[in-house]
Amino acid sequence: MRSVPATARAYILCAAVCTVLCALPALRGDVPIPWRALTLLAALYALCELPARCRHFGALVPVGAGSFFPVLLAASFLLPPAVATLVAVPGALLGRVERRPSGVRRVWRAAQVALATWATAQTYVLLGGGRALETPGGGDFPYALVPAAAGALAFCLVLTVLEAGILATAERLPLRIAWRGLLLRSLVPHLVHGLAGLMMAVLWRSPYGPVSALFVLLPMYISCWLFAQYHRERSAHQATIRALVQAVDLKDRYTRGHSERVGRASVLIARQLRMADDRLEVIRFAGILHDVGKLGVPTRLLRKDGPLTPDERRVIELHPEYGHEIVRGIGFLGEARSAILHHHERMDGSGYPYGLVGQEIPEFARVVAVADAFDAMTSTRSYSRGRPVEVALAELRRCAGTQFDPRMVEALVRALERHGWETEVTSDETVLPVPVPVPGAQEGVRGIPPQPGRPPERVAAHGRGDGAAGGSA
Known part of the structure; x- marks a missing residue:
């Protein structure tokens, strides 16, 4: 069982208290309650929520299938806040x-969506949306669009602020990082849900009554x-990839973390080449899994410390197959399969x-091949110090046309000019004092010079050297 930090519990308690305060006029009887509408909408929301498995963003933030959001927004447009x-x-x-x-998670979820619903209803009422829907025959739809859109925006904003807060308190993330990107990612979906809620x-x-509103909810539920x-x-795909990568990292401690970085560099190259979006994830998988053959x-x-014999090198070179x-x-x-092979x-x-x-x-x-060699040259490992990015790029350019x-x-050069690159240490072991090479210089395995008669750019082929862009394994 994962414990919830005290700060997060206090944050959830504050949200729950605010929820009670927002509902207090109805609980005290200060506001007339349309019991039929309240019961039907609450039951409909619960019916949509029960079969959904909650997917947690960070520690506590629940995101279900999303089918209940139109129900909550419809309630905001139909009922007092x-x-x-x-x-x-x-x-x-x-x-x-x-x-x-x-x-604790249920209380948080209830407080989160209840506060967002209250904010939506308040915004809608303040902008006069309620009067538009009171017109006989189902309401004056066009005049309710602006208040409904503003209400959906308030719904999105409150959810985003609350999510950022729980990430900051439960995961101890800086608030600026917890907030980053949440609003932009959720704005359009919530506006669509707001339109569906208004239609409901x-x-x-x-004159057709509540049953007709289900015709709006049904396609939304199916799509969600x-x-x-x-x-x-x-x-499931991601879990498969992670399992394979973890197995490789456990087997070859010298290149731990290398696979993920090769996947990241491969995506940088693919984006610079303007590859289609549906290929970007596949090429990331190709980069991540390029060394999965090490399992064989x-x-x-x-893990051999010294140079490989010709027979051992031939065994190593079977890993793509x-x-x-x-x-x-x-x-x-x-x-990705052909990339792993070739x-x-x-x-x-x-x-x-x-x-x-x-x-x-x-x-x-x-x-x-380019992403692999680049990371092999720029990563600091227990047996060699990484080259500066500029030196590695110069080496790649030197080998372009023959090797790459x-x-x-x-x-890759253009992508790094735009996005930069952070070199990393791929092993917890102490780095040996290996001098940083200049473009064109070759390194052997763990500081051992290349053997006479062996092509220098093939010295690193078994995955533990940084020579001429030989890459890892």
């Missing part, structure tokens, strides 16, 4: 919570359910496993 606050409470308290402590309210007041299914499938290589070879076999049946990887091919045909030349090498493999696709190299 104090009464609308009560609509959210039963469903929020009864909804499923997958992480403990469930009681108009139909509710029409499909969206949630997509996210569940995507989460004996650990003693991956091992990797391709491991991921062959994972359908969502698509083009990321050690070279433009001049001297690479492995098949000695492909130039454009015979798949595009994703050419991208990952010049187009991919230039794309």
Whole structure:
């Protein structure tokens, strides 16, 4: 069971007290309660909430399928603010919570959505939206659009502020970081939900009554359910990738964290090349999994301190084929599979496993080859100090046309000029005092010079050197 920090508990308590204060006029009888509408809307909200599994953003913030938001917004447009606050409470308290402590999380969810609903109703009333819907025959729809949009904006703003606060108190994130991006990501969906809520309210007041409002909710619920299914499938994909990467990192401690950075650099290159959005995630998977074939290589070879024998190097060079076999049946990887197989091919045909030349090498493999080599050269490891980014880029340019696709190299250069790059230490071990090389200089394994007769750019091929952009494994 994960405990909730005291600051977060105090924050939740304050939100719960504010919720009670907002609903107090209705609880004391100061505001007439339309029991039929309140009961129907609260039951409808609870019905939408019960089957949804809550997906937690950070520590406590629940985001369900989103199908209940139009119900809450419709309640804000139909009921007085104090009464609308009560609509959210039963469903929020009864909804499923997958992480403990469930009681605290339910109270937080109830307070969060109740306060957002109250703010929406107050905004809507202040802008005269209620009078527009009181027109016989279902209301004067056009005149209610502006108050409804303002109400949806208030709903979004309150949820965002509360989410940022819980992230700051529960996860101890700086407030500026907790807040970043939340409003922009949620603004458009909430405005769409606001429009759906207004349509529900108009139909509710029409001669057809509350039953007609369900025709608005049904397609919203189906679309949100499909969206949630997509996210569940995507989460399963991510879990598969994480498991494979963790297995590789445990096996080869020298390149821990390398895979994630290669995935990040691959995406930078792909974006600079203006690849389609649906390919960006696939190429990130390609970068992350490019070394998954190490799982088929004996650990003693991956962790060997000295230079490899020719026979050992031949075993190491089988890892792209091992990797391709491991991921062959994972359908969502698509083009990533060919990148895993061919990321050690070279433009001049001297690479492995098949000695492909130039454009015979798949595009994703050419991208990952550059990203792999760049991170291998710039990362500080237990046996070598990383090169400066400028030196690594100069080395990539020197090898462009023979080892790397010049187009991919230039794309990385331009991307780094725009976004920069933070080099990292990939091992907790003490870094040996290895001098930083100049462009074109070669390094051996753990400071051991290249063996005579071995091509210098192939010294790093087994994943523990930084020579001539040989990359990792």
